[in-house]
Amino acid sequence: QTVVTQEPSFSVSPGGTITLTCGLSSGSVSTTSYPSWYQQTPGQAPRTLIYSTNTRSPGVPDRFSGSIVGNKAVLTITGAQADDESDYYCVLFMGSGIWMFGGGTKVTVL
Amino acid sequence: EAQMVESGGGLVQPGGSLRLSCAASGFSISNYWMSWVRQAPGKGLEWVANIKRDGSDKFYVESVKGRFTVSRDNTKNSVYLQMNSLRAEDTAVYYCARFRTGDYGLDYWGQGTLVTVSS
Numbered sequence: 001q002t003v004v005t006q007e008p009s010f011s012v013s014p015g016g017t018i019t020l021t022c023g024l025s026s027g028s029v030s031t032t033s034y035p036s037w038y039q040q041t042p043g044q045a046p047r048t049l050i051y052s053t054n055t056r057s058p059g060v061p062d063r064f065s066g067s068i069v070g071n072k073a074v075l076t077i078t079g080a081q082a083d084d085e086s087d088y089y090c091v092l093f094m095g096s097g098i099w100m101f102g103g104g105t106k107v108t109v110l
Numbered sequence: 111e112a113q114m115v116e117s118g119g120g121l122v123q124p125g126g127s128l129r130l131s132c133a134a135s136g137f138s139i140s141n142y143w144m145s146w147v148r149q150a151p152g153k154g155l156e157w158v159a160n161i162k163r164d165g166s167d168k169f170y171v172e173s174v175k176g177r178f179t180v181s182r183d184n185t186k187n188s189v190y191l192q193m194n195s196l197r198a199e200d201t202a203v204y205y206c207a208r209f210r211t212g213d214y215g216l217d218y219w220g221q222g223t224l225v226t227v228s229s
Contacts, residue, residue: 001172034214034215036214036215036216038155038216040155045205045219045220045221045222046147046155046205046216046219047219048215048216048217048218048219050215051210051213051214051215051217052212052213052214052215055213057215057217087154089154089155091157091215091216093214096169097160097167097169098169098171099145099157099160099169100157100171101147101154101155101156101157102154103154104154104155
């Protein structure tokens with residue numbers, strides 16, 4: 001079965017750029033995968049960041065952006081801040097009405 | 111603003127059943143697909159089920175097919191998840207979320223309800 005892949009962890013210095021990827025164990029991510037991105041801190045419900053590749057959810061600062069680079073979806077966060085330290089999840093449309101989360105990336109701001 | 115409140119979680123024995131409810135406010139669910147997402151303790155998010163605006167289409171993750179049923183009552187602005195033949199691996203916080211189409215994604219989330227399957 002094809003699964004959605006994400007880096008388990010990512011470390012960044014304050015002010016740096018966070019680049020997270022979302023791929024498929026078999027095949028390529030495209031705009032028709034409709035990638036979306038979510039941020040979650042421990043004990044809290046997820047917060048929606050990005051829909052359909054690159055549409056920011058209302059209230060999300062423009063430091064957060066989504067794209068497709070090569071065969072993966074990418075979430076880019078510029079000017080990293082302490083409160084960007086969270087788990088980040090992507091979701092992809094797998095076809096036949098099925099959506100799948102990636103395993104998540106734990107971001108640490110050192 | 112859109113809000114969802116889940117209820118119905120609790121402790122249940124393996125093989126038992128539980129029905130989760132999701133009461134929405136601030137919008138009419140009849141205009142939206144709705145979703146259930148779960149998160150096992152210390153683990154990542156897992157999409158569980160989607161239901162179309164009028165309930166005519168439903169989709170499930172493979173691991174719950176034949177055991178879980180998603181439904182909705184648009185007149186009560188509520189969504190439900192009937193969970194049967196529960197297993198220890200179904201232990202998780204279950205979130206109700208609004209699913210937007212067009213720009214596809216989950217845009218509003220409830221705070222979740224904890225389901226624990228244990229003897």
